[in-house]
Amino acid sequence: MQENSLCPCGSKQVYAQCCQPIHADTKQAIQPVQLMRARYSAHVLKNVDFVIATYHSSCQAALQAEAIAESVDSHWVELDVLDAPTPKNTEEGYVEFKAYFEEDGQRYCLHERSRFIKENKEWRYIDGIMPEENIDPRLNQTIAKTKIGRNDPCLCGSGKKFKKCCG
Incomplete structure (x- = not known):
């Protein structure tokens, strides 16, 4: 990527002044949202090593x-940060976002509220939850009653068909 190109994270800043410094040194991510944006940019740029390195060691x-490499290999097209409050606790922070990707001519959305915690004084991604509206109602059924067709949306909430995801 050219240094004067706009950053893939959608910040409207040039890459060299946005995510590139964090890709070179994760200590540059002062807030969780900066690390989250850099992780998204790493997906776009196919930088699997950065994505792996920015997970919490646990x-x-x-x-x-x-x-992880398979996830990174998707065609990521847009990031929308919905909420990124300044952490009240200096060791834990949250970022809610929607990341859009395309596959087989279809556009899909990953909507997540990610949790970041500090490890060795650096922000690291530890886990995330999908907001309630994205939870498939079939998950509230017992396994015996759950019927999933190969072309049904996957229960994991990825937006993909079951057969292309967890099936």
Whole structure:
């Protein structure tokens, strides 16, 4: 990516002044939203190593490198940060966002409220939840009663068909 190009995170800043410094040194992410934007940009730029490195160590992301690489390999097209309050606790922060990607001519949305915690004085992604409106009502049924067709939306909330996701 050219240094004078706009940053993929959608900040309307040039990459060299936005996510690139964080890609070079994660200590540059002063707020969780900065790390989250840099992680999104790393997805766009196919920088799997950065995504893995910015998981909290308890996630053992290196053991999931293949699955993470597959996620990064999607065609990410847009990021919309919905809420990124300044952390009240200096060790934990949250960012709610929608990240859009395209696959097989379809546009999908990953809507998440991500949790970041500090590890060795640096922000790290630890986990996230999907807001209630994204939870598939089939998840409230027992397994015996749940019927999922191959072309039904996946229960995980990815927006993909079950057969292309968890099926």
